[in-house]
Amino acid sequence: MLTLINTNRMAPLIGPIGLDYVAASADKAGIDVQVVDLGLADRPEKTLEDYFSVHEPELVGLSFRNADDCFWPSADWFVPGLKDTIKTIRTLTNAPIVIGGVGFSIFAKSIVEYTGADFGILGDGETAMAELYQQLKAARKFQDVPGLVWREKKTINSNPPSWPNSISLGTSRNFIDNQSYFKLGGQCGLETKRGCNRPCIYCADPLSKGTMLRLRNPSEVADEVESLLSQGIDVLHLCDSEFNVPQNHAYAICEEFISRSLGDKVRWYAYLSPTPFDADLAKAMAQAGCAGIDFTGDSGSELMLRTYRQQHNREDLATAVKLCRLNNIAVMIDLLLGGPGETPRTVRETIEFIKQIGPDCAGAALGIRVYPGTAMEQIIAEELRKPKKSGIRRKYRGPINLLKPTFYISPALGERPAEFVRDLIADDRRFFEPALETDSKTVESDDAANYNYNENLLLTKAIGEGARGAYWDILRHIRSN
Numbered sequence: 411m412l413t414l415i416n417t418n419r420m421a422p423l424i425g426p427i428g429l430d431y432v433a434a435s436a437d438k439a440g441i442d443v444q445v446v447d448l449g450l451a452d453r454p455e456k457t458l459e460d461y462f463s464v465h466e467p468e469l470v471g472l473s474f475r476n477a478d479d480c481f482w483p484s485a486d487w488f489v490p491g492l493k494d495t496i497k498t499i500r501t502l503t504n505a506p507i508v509i510g511g512v513g514f515s516i517f518a519k520s521i522v523e524y525t526g527a528d529f530g531i532l533g534d535g536e537t538a539m540a541e542l543y544q545q546l547k548a549a550r551k552f553q554d555v556p557g558l559v560w561r562e563k564k565t566i567n568s569n570p571p572s573w574p575n576s577i578s579l580g581t582s583r584n585f586i587d588n589q590s591y592f593k594l595g596g597q598c599g600l601e602t603k604r605g606c607n608r609p610c611i612y613c614a615d616p617l618s619k620g621t622m623l624r625l626r627n628p629s630e631v632a633d634e635v636e637s638l639l640s641q642g643i644d645v646l647h648l649c650d651s652e653f654n655v656p657q658n659h660a661y662a663i664c665e666e667f668i669s670r671s672l673g674d675k676v677r678w679y680a681y682l683s684p685t686p687f688d689a690d691l692a693k694a695m696a697q698a699g700c701a702g703i704d705f706t707g708d709s710g711s712e713l714m715l716r717t718y719r720q721q722h723n724r725e726d727l728a729t730a731v732k733l734c735r736l737n738n739i740a741v742m743i744d745l746l747l748g749g750p751g752e753t754p755r756t757v758r759e760t761i762e763f764i765k766q767i768g769p770d771c772a773g774a775a776l777g778i779r780v781y782p783g784t785a786m787e788q789i790i791a792e793e794l795r796k797p798k799k800s801g802i803r804r805k806y807r808g809p810i811n812l813l814k815p816t817f818y819i820s821p822a823l824g825e826r827p828a829e830f831v832r833d834l835i836a837d838d839r840r841f842f843e844p845a846l847e848t849d850s851k852t853v854e855s856d857d858a859a860n861y862n863y864n865e866n867l868l869l870t871k872a873i874g875e876g877a878r879g880a881y882w883d884i885l886r887h888i889r890s891n
């Protein structure tokens with residue numbers, strides 16, 4: 411038997427959809443699979459004790475979604491908690507332990523090393539998990555398991571990531587309690603594809619999902635929406651890095667939804683790049699049920715957009731906002747302030763531009779999480795070689811270790827960059843503001859201008875009272891009331 415455990419307890423709760431897919435594929439491969447969901451457990455340790463007192467699995471899989479909250483200055487780090495969970499499980503069962511999940515995949519080898527897990531799977535879990543299970547029962551040819559990180563004597567080996575070219579997933583979505591997640595998390599996830607072929611200097615998606623776009627058949631995606639609808643779930647958040655890359659697939663999905671009249675039954679939100687996005691796509695998305703778009707805007711400064719290696723320019727952002735307005739789609743622009751070369755002038759330019767183009771809201775995130783294997787890693791390494799002040803921000807001591815939350819804020823923004831950005835935003839309530847380095851987490855959590863969703867009490871309360879939708883959309887309604 412295979413036991414899959416969800417370790418993510420961050421509130422508001424997000425359903426472990428990866429585990430839902432992995433469990434479905436293990437089941438399809440004839441493996442007896444059970445899910446233990448610590449996200450929904452009141453007392454996780456007790457849940458584990460009770461479970462393992464009556465079950466003896468051959469393999470235990472842990473899903474690890476967030477390695478940290480990616481939010482400066484909170485910089486909440488979850489890998490030590492994962493290590494503790496593994497320690498607890500070791501006292502309850504002798505079964506080998508494998509970790510997977512998006513947060514895991516970014517740091518695969520380092521997390522296996524840090525936590526002492528037996529195995530890890532970098533990338534997609536569906537095929538790889540079943541393969542590992544079979545290998546453990548047979549020849550133990552670990553080099554044949556895609557994406558596997560495994561121990562051999564004193565070394566940790568890793569196979570090339572598991573990113574199969576084509577993906578076809580189970581559509582029943584019945585291995586996790588989606589209804590509870592809908593009630594406690596306000597929406598449920600859905601994927602139309604995997605991977606991202608964009609070269610943005612900061613992004614971890616190519617590390618965890620690969621750089622090739624791997625598309626799902628639109629009718630399979632629509633079948634899955636119908637399964638979720640039959641469970642009473644009618645508000646969704648797409649889990650694609652950028653829904654409109656590639657644009658023809660986004661159309662195909664919308665057309666399929668429209669042909670099944672899903673636009674009348676379901677409301678969904680998505681992340682999009684500002685390009686390619688035109689009047690036809692905006693219209694099709696609205697007809698297909700899209701209620702809100704969160705654009706990866708990054709900046710309103712052309713200089714910074716080029717630095718981030720974005721493909722859009724600031725006029726594309728203005729057009730995107732207009733098209734959303736015309737089609738009655740709520741619009742959010744996510745900014746990434748403080749990147750290499752950012753100056754007070756480029757920040758001012760960005761904030762003023764966003765105020766002028768007028769989205770429903772904008773997230774003024776300050777500080778870039780530096781991931782290993784990204785261009786940002788090289789940029790900070792070069793900066794550290796120079797005698798001038800570096801832009802690294804971190805809460806831990808000792809050598810720089812990118813497994814731990816490590817951020818970058820351009821030193822040109824001075825000692826108190828958050829204050830500077832907040833002053834520019836002034837009292838414009840469309841903005842979610844960067845947190846002050848002096849803020850305590852509890853104070854922030856009561857503030858509707860805070861869009862760190864990590865233990866966001868205000869959001870959790872609103873969802874408990876019936877709010878549904880993307881978190882930025884829920885928060886902006888709270889702010890406007």
Ligand code: B12
Pocket residue numbers: 414418420421422423424425427428429431432470471472473474475476477478479480481508509510511512513514515516530531533534535536539597598599600601613614615618619647648649650651861862863864881
């Ligand atoms: C959509 C999304 C959101 C939506 C979620 C909507 C929803 N209802 O699902 C929203 C906006 C709410 C959100 C919020 C947050 N997010 Co988010 N999100 C994503 C995104 C784009 C997709 C995640 C996803 O569900 N993918 C689809 C599933 C199917 O893939 P998967 O989980 O990876 O599962 C596969 C494999 O990993 C593997 N697998 C999974 N489990 C297991 C288990 C085993 C045993 C095995 C073997 C394999 C395996 O198999 C699965 C199928 O192939 C990712 C970036 C990305 N492109 O992946 C960021 C991402 C996961 N988020 C991230 C973060 C930081 C957050 C927040 C903490 C932000 C914040 N401070 O508020 C919160 C956390 C919320 C929470 N409670 O957990 C980071 C995590 C990075 C890190 N440092 O760890 C990511 C990677 C983005 C990034 N690059 O910064 N997020």
